[in-house]
Amino acid sequence: MGTILVVAETQKGAIREASYELVAVARGLAEAGGHEVNGLVIGSGVGELASEFASKGAGKTHVVDDAAAANYNVEIWSKAIKAAAAATGAELILISNTPTGWDVAPRVAAGLDAAFVSDIFKAENGEGGFKFVRRIFNGKLGAEISSKGQTVATVQPGAVSAFEGSSEGGTEALSSDTSAGVKFVEIKIAESTGVDLTKADVIVSGGRGVGAPEKFPEVIQPLADALGGAMGASRPVVDAGWLDHPYQVGSSGQVVAPKLYIAAGISGAIQHLVGMKASNFIVAINKDPDAPIFEVADVGIVADLFDIVPALTAAVTAAKG
Amino acid sequence: MKVMVCLKQVPHQDARLDVNADGTWIQEDNIKFEINSYDTYAVEEALRLKDAGDAEVVVVSIGPDRVTQALRTALGMGADRAIHVKDDAADAADALGTAKILAAIAKEEGADVIMTGLMSDDGNASAVPPMIAELVGIPSATGVTATEVSASSIKVERELEGGAYEVVELPIPCLMAIQTGANQVRYASLKGIMQAKKKPVDVKTLADLGLADSVGAAHNKTSTDKIYIPIKGDSAEILEGSTDEIVSQLVTKIKELGLL
Numbered sequence: 091m092g093t094i095l096v097v098a099e100t101q102k103g104a105i106r107e108a109s110y111e112l113v114a115v116a117r118g119l120a121e122a123g124g125h126e127v128n129g130l131v132i133g134s135g136v137g138e139l140a141s142e143f144a145s146k147g148a149g150k151t152h153v154v155d156d157a158a159a160a161n162y163n164v165e166i167w168s169k170a171i172k173a174a175a176a177a178t179g180a181e182l183i184l185i186s187n188t189p190t191g192w193d194v195a196p197r198v199a200a201g202l203d204a205a206f207v208s209d210i211f212k213a214e215n216g217e218g219g220f221k222f223v224r225r226i227f228n229g230k231l232g233a234e235i236s237s238k239g240q241t242v243a244t245v246q247p248g249a250v251s252a253f254e255g256s257s258e259g260g261t262e263a264l265s266s267d268t269s270a271g272v273k274f275v276e277i278k279i280a281e282s283t284g285v286d287l288t289k290a291d292v293i294v295s296g297g298r299g300v301g302a303p304e305k306f307p308e309v310i311q312p313l314a315d316a317l318g319g320a321m322g323a324s325r326p327v328v329d330a331g332w333l334d335h336p337y338q339v340g341s342s343g344q345v346v347a348p349k350l351y352i353a354a355g356i357s358g359a360i361q362h363l364v365g366m367k368a369s370n371f372i373v374a375i376n377k378d379p380d381a382p383i384f385e386v387a388d389v390g391i392v393a394d395l396f397d398i399v400p401a402l403t404a405a406v407t408a409a410k411g
Numbered sequence: 412m413k414v415m416v417c418l419k420q421v422p423h424q425d426a427r428l429d430v431n432a433d434g435t436w437i438q439e440d441n442i443k444f445e446i447n448s449y450d451t452y453a454v455e456e457a458l459r460l461k462d463a464g465d466a467e468v469v470v471v472s473i474g475p476d477r478v479t480q481a482l483r484t485a486l487g488m489g490a491d492r493a494i495h496v497k498d499d500a501a502d503a504a505d506a507l508g509t510a511k512i513l514a515a516i517a518k519e520e521g522a523d524v525i526m527t528g529l530m531s532d533d534g535n536a537s538a539v540p541p542m543i544a545e546l547v548g549i550p551s552a553t554g555v556t557a558t559e560v561s562a563s564s565i566k567v568e569r570e571l572e573g574g575a576y577e578v579v580e581l582p583i584p585c586l587m588a589i590q591t592g593a594n595q596v597r598y599a600s601l602k603g604i605m606q607a608k609k610k611p612v613d614v615k616t617l618a619d620l621g622l623a624d625s626v627g628a629a630h631n632k633t634s635t636d637k638i639y640i641p642i643k644g645d646s647a648e649i650l651e652g653s654t655d656e657i658v659s660q661l662v663t664k665i666k667e668l669g670l671l
Binding site for chain 1: 422430506510529535539552572576633636639641646648657669
């Protein structure tokens with residue numbers, strides 16, 4: 091049987107949790123299909139991290155250790171992954187669906203003329219390829235995808251539990267061209283503007299269903315105020331310029347876990363769910379009974395938010411006396 | 412400078428999604444289509460390059476007759492001309508097949524800058540843009556939220572996680588996959604729409620691009636076997652009744668949480 095190559099990502103001097111989730115997917119496939127699992131670590135001064143990856147589930151781990159790779163670079167990474175695929179004869183290459191993964195993985199697939207499937211949360215061995223399950227239409231529908239031949243797949247972070255076993259294999263230096271036309275300049279962190287949703291006990295968030303910018307102060311904010319909480323929003327609201335970025339809840343905004351999260355007119359795209367699904371109690375209000383937000387909600391109301399939210403604001407205000 | 416923008420026409424975000432008879436895609440009859448939301452930001456970013464200097468903006472789309480509408484909208488916004496790949500075999504291509512078509516056009520056009528959206532609202536794959544760059548042999552950046560163009564390079568900001576951005580400099584020629592919210596997208600003006608009627612739309616087939624024997628369903632490396640409405644499992648308890656009844660149940664829940 092062939093090899094499954096698992097590409098690690100490092101963050102703050104450690105291997106990311108998501109990389110061990112890739113190991114779990116690879117080990118699951120290898121158990122049923124008899125594949126060998128190999129790792130790949132790319133960076134500068136990453137020898138020890140590679141040893142750790144090799145011993146914690148990735149097995150034999152290939153290392154591209156070069157000062158030029160100190161920061162992520164799409165060209166260096168795509169060449170290194172293609173080189174590792176050639177060295178291992180990998181049938182399947184697993185990469186996390188992170189800003190790094192979605193930047194590099196499709197390039198690798200095109201370069202190898204291999205099948206590509208992204209953001210999967212389940213994988214099985216198939217006939218001459220693999221079978222995957224993922225979501226489409228912003229989470230509204232599921233899809234079963236088959237691949238033929240050599241396959242590159244990206245895995246949704248958090249979709250499976252990280253591998254916690256051990257493995258043997260050691261590390262091996264991999265020679266790969268580290269020249270690149272793309273130049274890294276810097277990492278910028280968005281300036282804080284005082285909206286810190288992570289400290290709120292109650293968050294009332296509005297989505298595209300709120301319909302217009304003026305409806306946020308008119309309808310959403312009053313409920314947040316009545317409950318002594320804060321107002322949030324989903325990405326489309328911020329993209330449209332209705333509210334500023336600090337209000338955005340989701341993977342590219344704030345990740346929150348309040349005691350009560352009320353989602354009004356939010357369909358529940360995965361990038362929003364990642365930012366709020368750890369909340370203690372979730373109430374979802376949406377006109378569409380098939381909206382994915384209802385999958386993570388504790389309580390759902392299939393109705394127009396403009397009927398429910400003002401009435402709830404009045405009832406909460408009355409209950410406080 | 413020649414800027415090529417790839418755009419996809421997708422079902423309207425509020426369209427009703429029903430699974431088709433063979434269970435492999437949605438029922439596309441009688442639903443509204445629109446330009447993929449991410450791609451509208453790519454069109455806008457390209458038009459800003461044109462506004463700032465002397466760029467020619469060429470919009471490209473693959474699909475059946477209905478795609479003409481999306482191309483006309485982009486021309487109405489200010490793009491100079493359009494290429495419509497109209498071929499059933501092209502419509503059946505997977506992501507890599509689609510990228511091969513767009514890469515062939517990029518080479519034929521000699522595009523200096525290729526702009527796309529980060530992903531499509533239907534397939535959500537984020538697959539095609541970096542593939543085009545790899546096939547053309549140029550650098551790429553995805554999730555781009557800001558661009559600063561100089562004579563031989565473009566400095567871009569890429570959105571990472573949790574409010575962080577990576578700044579990188581791409582030598583021209585290059586490809587950028589634009590994130591939503593990168594700019595404020597303009598509307599097509601009435602004058603723009605009138606002018607768009609006179610702008611050229613070239614229709615091409617796979618044979619015109621020399622791809623008739625390498626792109627299409629028979630050459631796909633991935634296939635969608637089944638799509639389905641996810642089973643909700645142990646999901647939300649749905650509150651029913653009149654607005655007053657629902658609100659009263661909610662107030663009880665909020666009291667139980669100790670928040671009232």
